[in-house]
Amino acid sequence: MNREVIIKTEKIVKSYDITKTNRLEVLKGIDLEIYKGEIAAIVGKSGAGKSTLLHIIGTLDKPDKGKVYFDSTDVFEMSDKQLSSFRNKSVGFIFQFHHLLPEFTVIENILIPSLISGHRNREAADRIISEVGLSDRINHKPSEISGGEAQRVAIARALINTPKIVLADEPTGNLDTENAESVIDLIFKLRERLGQTFVIVTHNEEFAQRCDRIIKIADGIIINS
Numbered sequence: 254m255n256r257e258v259i260i261k262t263e264k265i266v267k268s269y270d271i272t273k274t275n276r277l278e279v280l281k282g283i284d285l286e287i288y289k290g291e292i293a294a295i296v297g298k299s300g301a302g303k304s305t306l307l308h309i310i311g312t313l314d315k316p317d318k319g320k321v322y323f324d325s326t327d328v329f330e331m332s333d334k335q336l337s338s339f340r341n342k343s344v345g346f347i348f349q350f351h352h353l354l355p356e357f358t359v360i361e362n363i364l365i366p367s368l369i370s371g372h373r374n375r376e377a378a379d380r381i382i383s384e385v386g387l388s389d390r391i392n393h394k395p396s397e398i399s400g401g402e403a404q405r406v407a408i409a410r411a412l413i414n415t416p417k418i419v420l421a422d423e424p425t426g427n428l429d430t431e432n433a434e435s436v437i438d439l440i441f442k443l444r445e446r447l448g449q450t451f452v453i454v455t456h457n458e459e460f461a462q463r464c465d466r467i468i469k470i471a472d473g474i475i476i477n478s
């Protein structure tokens with residue numbers, strides 16, 4: 254396997270104020286390396302800090318302490334403007350709920366990140382829509398497709414700008430077994446076709462077992478990797 258490191262975190266610490274006197278330390282020093290082309294699963298109990306870590310890796314949130322490096326660049330050294338451009342171009346996000354815009358068609362939803370980056374790319378959208386198997390649904394609105402299809406559209410949207418990494422937070426958490434399986438199969442197929450790197454928070458044991466590596470968080474630290 255290719256062991257080129259694409260993301261590295263160093264001693265990530267994150268806590269939240271629960272009350273004026275009570276602080277919850279969620280992440281207590283996370284050291285992590287993600288390799289190019291791998292599919293890594295992040296697992297752990299509810300409340301363990303999985304989403305918090307994923308948001309920090311994706312620069313949606315900042316740690317109290319510690320560093321995140323993308324291809325050796327210290328991301329939190331960037332200005333807010335550089336950071337939002339970086340996020341748009343280099344990171345794809347998939348959430349538990351698809352968060353498609355209801356007024357827009359499937360193809361328009363997929364194109365949105367490319368519009369934001371100023372490189373509207375209809376050809377890339379057609380290619381990725383074909384990869385996710387929804388070429389015959391491009392003019393449908395989100396309300397006119399199934400939950401599984403909507404999640405496949407969300408995956409296409411995450412990939413339109415060919416990001417360095419795709420971060421997924423319980424992408425099958427809202428799907429029945431059959432749709433969950435098709436989303437999981439799709440993620441593996443996309444990795445094979447595009448060499449895409451994925452970091453996936455999941456409660457789906459079968460999914461986690463299929464991944465290249467399981468990263469387990471407990472008590473604010475990684476207990477294996």
Ligand SMILES: Nc1ncnc2c1ncn2[C@@H]1O[C@H](COP(=O)(O)OP(=O)(O)O)[C@@H](O)[C@H]1O
Pocket residue numbers: 269270271277279297298299300301302303304305306
């Ligand atoms: N913005 C916030 N303010 C206060 N507490 C938060 C906030 N976000 C998350 N938490 C708390 O931090 C802990 C970890 O949350 P989270 O990362 O969402 O866990 P997981 O995704 O593993 O279920 C939880 O106890 C949660 O309630």
Ligand SMILES: [Mg+2]
Pocket residue numbers: 303304305422
């Ligand atoms: Mg979570």
